[in-house]
Amino acid sequence: MECQNYNISRDVERENLNLNPLQRGGILPKEARKALHDFGDGYSVCDYCGGRLDEIAKPSLSGFLEDLAKFLQVDDVRTTHGARESKFAVMHGICEPADVIVVDGNAHYTTHLAAERNKLEIVEVPSSGYPEFKIDMNQYKKTLENAIDEYGEIKLALLTHIDGNYGNLSDASEFGKICSKLGVPSLLNCAYSMGRLPIESNKWNLDFVVGSGHKSMAASGPIGVLGMKHEWGETMLKRSPRHVKKEVEMLGCTSRGAPIATLMASLPHVIERVNKWNEEVNLSRNFVSQLEEIDGITQIGIKPTNHDLVRFDTPILHEISKFHPRKGFFLYEELKSRKIVGIKRGQTEWFKCSTYGMTKNQRDYIVDSFKEIVEKFNK
Ligand SMILES: Cc1ncc(COP(=O)(O)O)c(C=O)c1O
Structure with a gap:
């Protein structure tokens, strides 16, 4: 039997900031x-x-x-x-x-x-x-x-x-x-x-x-x-x-x-x-309040959050997807071009994400990116 050479590699974690909550706690030291x-x-x-x-x-x-x-x-x-x-x-x-x-x-x-x-x-x-x-x-x-x-x-x-x-x-x-x-x-x-x-x-x-x-x-x-x-x-x-x-x-x-x-x-x-969990929660709360500064992005679930996994309703992103030529894919593509991944392709009505373990600069960069994307298309 012939079999192809599965030359597998993974660039997601090395080159990008990954917001997928599933991935954040499993990163190896x-x-x-x-x-x-x-x-x-x-x-x-x-x-x-x-x-x-x-x-x-x-x-x-x-x-x-x-x-x-x-x-x-x-x-x-x-x-x-x-x-x-x-x-x-x-x-x-x-x-x-x-x-x-x-x-x-x-x-x-x-x-x-x-x-x-x-x-x-x-x-x-x-x-x-x-x-x-x-x-x-x-x-x-x-x-x-x-x-x-x-x-x-x-x-x-x-x-x-x-x-x-x-x-x-x-x-x-x-x-x-x-x-x-x-x-x-x-x-x-x-x-x-x-x-x-x-x-x-x-x-x-x-x-x-x-x-x-x-x-x-x-x-x-x-x-x-x-x-x-x-x-x-x-x-x-x-x-x-x-x-x-x-x-x-x-x-x-x-x-x-x-x-x-x-x-x-x-x-x-x-x-x-684990000893630094309270700091993580504070960083997560801060991330939520910064994202909620965008009109049309609201955290759901218990508030203020007690965890790094947070879910947002995002009607503003959904509105943009209705007239954007890339429809629902625009968010994924805009984020990817800024080296941010982990939000599902095509998803705009809501998303869940986590910034667990990220530095303050990385978190700020993610917030700024969302603000920039909304400003760019919300005419
Ligand atoms: C709350 C919860 N329980 C269990 C699991 C499954 O964990 P495992 O992959 O270790 O079976 C998950 C995975 O997403 C989860 O979110």
Whole structure:
């Protein structure tokens, strides 16, 4: 068989400012780039394996997992292949088909798919709707109580800590309190928070926390994190009777190459950056107020924002697209010509973006570019 030479390269990150929220938290620091190079080969962390991934001493996966558990305030922690696989594993481990779980109305699609693949029924906690889309904890409590009344037992309650559409921060501590009072196991989806802001799992009284290495922990994907209270270890980390060292829900071993090596190498960087979260939030708020100086650009979601992912309604850009010869593509093309990427081609009615980790100059440059584009075409 003949096959072309896939001479792949990626200029997006190197030459442009990338506003795509999906990309901002996964940028590797130099230590992780070196690890990626050194551990790029297949099973690269398995040279000295004695049968258990989490017990490997060289490189020190065991030490890394201990540090990670401390960082998240959990008793036990494992890596998975992504936040979705962590959610799937919990649902698979503690629920039976046809069981009912409760999830917030801002849940990520992967929460729904994890539940569907486990054949679970979902009861949804509605958000407050436009323009805040807030998940109110009184509403969560009411929905959970009603679900218990209607279905008897609720096997799992899930809350999206920061949702991927509006960047709304939900009250994890209140969620933990509600769930433990009602005796329902709790899972906090921290895909957009773990690695960006502090996660205090024990203090918040959570049973499970899940994270995403490639989304928020400066790691090459795919890699996820699953932290839990000790009492769940027996179920979630149960060993195979046939392969006595192997944990069944983890299918024996999870990430075993570059993804875990980069996650490990980035942990000190991530621990440090989490301490600067308040500064990031202030920079994000400043970015929002500067963009809102443009007539026809308004942030939606909770205000002021508590996250770097922010969503804007942009009727002014939509108006321009109606008479611009490039129609809806004008915004993407104008931004690209200024080396700014990450807003979807053709999108003008609204967009979401993030400036996480950018310098003040870069953020100012982005704001100025938007102002310039609107001024240029808004006649
Ligand atoms: C809130 C939220 N949860 C989960 C995920 C999925 O994360 P992963 O790719 O690690 O499965 C995403 C990805 O966009 C997300 O935004």
